[in-house]
Amino acid sequence: MPRQVLTDDLLNRIRSRAAGYDAANEFFTEDLADLVDAGYLTAFVPESFGGAGLSLAEMAREQMRLAGAAPATALAVNMHHVWVGVARTVLAAGDHSTDFVLTEAAAGELFAFGVSEAGNDLVLFGSGSEARPDGAGGYSFSGTKIFTSLSPAWTRMGTFGTDSTGTDGPHNVWGFIRRDGGGVQVKDDWDALGMRASQSCTTVLDGAHAPADRIVRRIPPGPTTDPFIFGIFANFEILLAAVYTGVAQRALDVAVATVQSRRSMKNAGAPYAHDPDIRWRLADAAIELDGIYPQVDAIARDVDAGADRGALWLPQLSAVKSRATETALRVVEKAIRVSGGSAYFNRAELSRLYRDVLAGLFHPSDDESVHGAWANALLGPVPAG
Numbered sequence: 001m002p003r004q005v006l007t008d009d010l011l012n013r014i015r016s017r018a019a020g021y022d023a024a025n026e027f028f029t030e031d032l033a034d035l036v037d038a039g040y041l042t043a044f045v046p047e048s049f050g051g052a053g054l055s056l057a058e059m060a061r062e063q064m065r066l067a068g069a070a071p072a073t074a075l076a077v078n079m080h081h082v083w084v085g086v087a088r089t090v091l092a093a094g095d096h097s098t099d100f101v102l103t104e105a106a107a108g109e110l111f112a113f114g115v116s117e118a119g120n121d122l123v124l125f126g127s128g129s130e131a132r133p134d135g136a137g138g139y140s141f142s143g144t145k146i147f148t149s150l151s152p153a154w155t156r157m158g159t160f161g162t163d164s165t166g167t168d169g170p171h172n173v174w175g176f177i178r179r180d181g182g183g184v185q186v187k188d189d190w191d192a193l194g195m196r197a198s199q200s201c202t203t204v205l206d207g208a209h210a211p212a213d214r215i216v217r218r219i220p221p222g223p224t225t226d227p228f229i230f231g232i233f234a235n236f237e238i239l240l241a242a243v244y245t246g247v248a249q250r251a252l253d254v255a256v257a258t259v260q261s262r263r264s265m266k267n268a269g270a271p272y273a274h275d276p277d278i279r280w281r282l283a284d285a286a287i288e289l290d291g292i293y294p295q296v297d298a299i300a301r302d303v304d305a306g307a308d309r310g311a312l313w314l315p316q317l318s319a320v321k322s323r324a325t326e327t328a329l330r331v332v333e334k335a336i337r338v339s340g341g342s343a344y345f346n347r348a349e350l351s352r353l354y355r356d357v358l359a360g361l362f363h364p365s366d367d368e369s370v371h372g373a374w375a376n377a378l379l380g381p382v383p384a385g
């Protein structure tokens with residue numbers, strides 16, 4: 001039995017607030033306080049560092065449950081869990097350079113994921129931000145990071161920029177800054193179609209400093225097998241897949257309840273749950289979703305076990321995110337179709353889930369990137385010229 005930290009009571013409380021945060025375009029302040037009290041922000045921290053020590057497979061299950069209650073809350077806290085997961089992956093490789101993430105998370109710090117930049121489709125492999133060396137091993141970061149979830153509340157941010165000052169050519173520098181360390185401006189500019197409570201605002205870094213002991217990598221741009229980058233890939237893709245799977249499961253549950261009470265005049269007042277077309281469509285959605293759970297679970301367990309999937313690791317990690325988010329979108333759409341016009345009203349949970357699930361398309365790895373990775377794995381790169 002996978003271990004759980006979230007009680008059904010807590011999930012119900014969180015679910016009851018989701019519509020209000022969405023309508024008011026408000027951060028999930030009360031949810032966060034409850035999650036902190038429940039020990040959820042330290043659930044993924046190893047026991048030896050003071051956390052509950054859930055595995056990645058268990059954490060993915062918990063994120064599915066949380067997303068079923070409040071997608072935006074789950075998506076935003078995902079960013080914190082990703083950094084904790086990265087530190088676990090790095091530690092498992094015998095490297096203690098990110099242990100402070102585990103210590104600080106255990107002490108109550110909240111980690112944001114300050115990676116995305118406008119128009120940067122290199123994603124993890126190159127940055128338009130500057131990382132300027134301070135001469136003592138530390139760096140100051142300047143640049144604009146977009147979509148920073150947890151904007152009102154984060155206290156630490158993992159970020160990266162380019163150091164072009166060295167004689168060894170440009171390098172990506174990854175480090176962790178403090179919100180109270182200066183050089184950080186958080187804009188109040190989140191007004192999106194869905195995932196509204198995540199408050200994924202723009203963050204402007206202007207000389208935000210990370211001392212030497214908070215600089216965790218200085219690596220050449222481009223693909224790498226470094227455990228730190230692998231850790232980002234693995235934890236990000238799997239936990240993101242979990243969030244959108246949870247959204248889809250909730251949509252399916254809502255649709256099942258809806259068709260039991262929605263009645264057909266044509267069929268003498270029988271519930272739509274008796275209509276063969278409705279039954280087929282719902283079953284179809286459930287069949288699609290059913291395939292996601294074992295895929296998420298198997299790949300998460302392999303990360304937990306330090307298994308070697310060789311050259312297929314990154315394509316398979318992209319694939320689990322891609323399949324989960326694309327499936328979730330189709331499942332939510334089917335749930336809406338069987339539920340009828342009431343789902344189109346803003347007051348309907350399905351209408352919110354539909355807006356929320358759409359965000360899955362934009363996270364890396366996007367559809368183009370996952371297909372490119374698989375095509376390269378199958379066919380090799382296209383020769384230049």
Ligand SMILES: Cc1cc2nc3c(=O)[nH]c(=O)nc-3n(C[C@H](O)[C@H](O)[C@H](O)COP(=O)(O)OP(=O)(O)OC[C@H]3O[C@@H](n4cnc5c(N)ncnc54)[C@H](O)[C@@H]3O)c2cc1C
Nearest residue numbers: 079113114115116118119147148149195200359362363364
């Ligand atoms: C709900 C949600 C939460 C997210 N949370 C996080 C997070 O916590 N941390 C994180 O790092 N990422 C986060 N992301 C970012 C996400 O993972 C993608 O990186 C993001 O959606 C950008 O995708 P894109 O490349 O398709 O967008 P782009 O096409 O790059 O567009 C993003 C923005 O940049 C502008 N833009 C595009 N090109 C240029 C250009 N050349 N010059 C100037 N402006 C340009 C666009 O107008 C747009 O406003 C989140 C995304 C979503 C939807």
